[in-house]
Amino acid sequence: MTEKIKQLVDKVKELLEKASSVAEIGDIRVTFLGKSGEYTGLLRGLKDVAPAERGTIGKLINEGKVRLENMIAEKEAYFRKKEEAKKLASEKIDVTLSKGYLIGSTHPITKVKNEILDTFIGLGFAVKEGPEIETDYYNFQTLGIPADHPARDMQDTFYISENILLRTHTSPMQSRTMLSEKPPIRIVVPGKVYRADDDATHSPIFNQIEGLCVEEGISLAHLKNMLEIFAKSTFTKDTKVRFRPSYFPFTEPSVEVDISCSMCGGKGCRLCKGTGWIEVLGAGIVNPVVLENCGIDSKKYSGFAFGFGIDRIAMLKYGIPDIRLMYENDVNFLKQYK
Numbered sequence: 056m057t058e059k060i061k062q063l064v065d066k067v068k069e070l071l072e073k074a075s076s077v078a079e080i081g082d083i084r085v086t087f088l089g090k091s092g093e094y095t096g097l098l099r100g101l102k103d104v105a106p107a108e109r110g111t112i113g114k115l116i117n118e119g120k121v122r123l124e125n126m127i128a129e130k131e132a133y134f135r136k137k138e139e140a141k142k143l144a145s146e147k148i149d150v151t152l153s154k155g156y157l158i159g160s161t162h163p164i165t166k167v168k169n170e171i172l173d174t175f176i177g178l179g180f181a182v183k184e185g186p187e188i189e190t191d192y193y194n195f196q197t198l199g200i201p202a203d204h205p206a207r208d209m210q211d212t213f214y215i216s217e218n219i220l221l222r223t224h225t226s227p228m229q230s231r232t233m234l235s236e237k238p239p240i241r242i243v244v245p246g247k248v249y250r251a252d253d254d255a256t257h258s259p260i261f262n263q264i265e266g267l268c269v270e271e272g273i274s275l276a277h278l279k280n281m282l283e284i285f286a287k288s289t290f291t292k293d294t295k296v297r298f299r300p301s302y303f304p305f306t307e308p309s310v311e312v313d314i315s316c317s318m319c320g321g322k323g324c325r326l327c328k329g330t331g332w333i334e335v336l337g338a339g340i341v342n343p344v345v346l347e348n349c350g351i352d353s354k355k356y357s358g359f360a361f362g363f364g365i366d367r368i369a370m371l372k373y374g375i376p377d378i379r380l381m382y383e384n385d386v387n388f389l390k391q392y393k
């Protein structure tokens with residue numbers, strides 16, 4: 056056994072001498088010290104050693120293991136440093152060198168936003184923008200969400216003071232518009248919104264588009280038709296749309312809108328978790344309470360509304376796996392969208 060330990064240590068030494076990259080060293084580590092590595096196997100062989108010697112041999116194996124680990128780590132650090140220096144040298148920028156002007160490109164979010172707005176402009180919608188710093192009144196109360204309403208929990212709000220906040224959605228522009236204009240109203244509202252949320256699919260600042268149409272005789276059928284046109288022009292002609300019942304305080308009935316998966320076309324894949332459908336937006340028939348809050352006769356008029364995240368649509372459209380990529384301004388990421 057003592058001989059075997061020495062042999063393996065020598066073998067690793069020899070291989071390390073010949074190795075020339077971090078990756079090769081990683082392979083050596085796995086081959087010898089991995090779960091089913093050659094050296095790790097020695098410990099398993101310990102049971103065949105005479106009980107009297109087991110202690111001494113076990114100690115030798117462990118000492119050898121520490122030596123191997125140290126040798127491997129040392130070599131690895133050496134090559135890591137070398138590879139890093141090489142990478143830095145290759146990315147070095149000579150700022151005195153004139154390469155002419157670098158022309159920027161439209162950000163993927165802006166690109167998708169403009170395409171979507173074009174679709175709705177074609178359907179007779181006007182584009183409106185509103186304040187990002189909003190009052191509690193417009194962001195919540197006019198939309199049927201009084202103080203203490205449980206629906207406030209759906210949106211983690213950044214408050215500036217008790218009544219002033221960063222808007223959590225573009226929906227306050229629904230009430231702002233209805234309070235200042237008479238039907239017929241057809242608007243789409245793009246803009247930044249804010250929520251205390253931060254992971255691969257949520258950013259504390261993101262972009263939404265709100266839609267509102269208030270006219271006589273508007274029904275869910277009109278909403279579905281508009282959203283089908285939106286889905287087909289944003290993704291592909293074959294994209295399908297389905298409604299699922301949901302709840303929003305400002306719409307009644309409310310729906311969650313799914314589109315057939317943009318990656319597999321509805322067959323089922325990793326992106327749609329095998330269902331063939333992807334949830335993209337919330338919508339519904341404007342709650343008569345909201346119409347009345349905004350001075351619109353709910354017996355005469357009805358409307359539909361919808362709201363969705365532009366970032367999410369851009370991620371689906373371009374297969375971007377992490378929302379944060381769109382906010383890091385890495386030129387190598389951005390120039391793909393030229």
Ligand code: DAH
Pocket residue numbers: 223224225226265266303305306336337338339360361362363
């Ligand atoms: N404001 C909702 C949100 O940000 C989205 C939404 C749902 C907007 C339904 C609507 C709507 O206009 O009708 O979660």
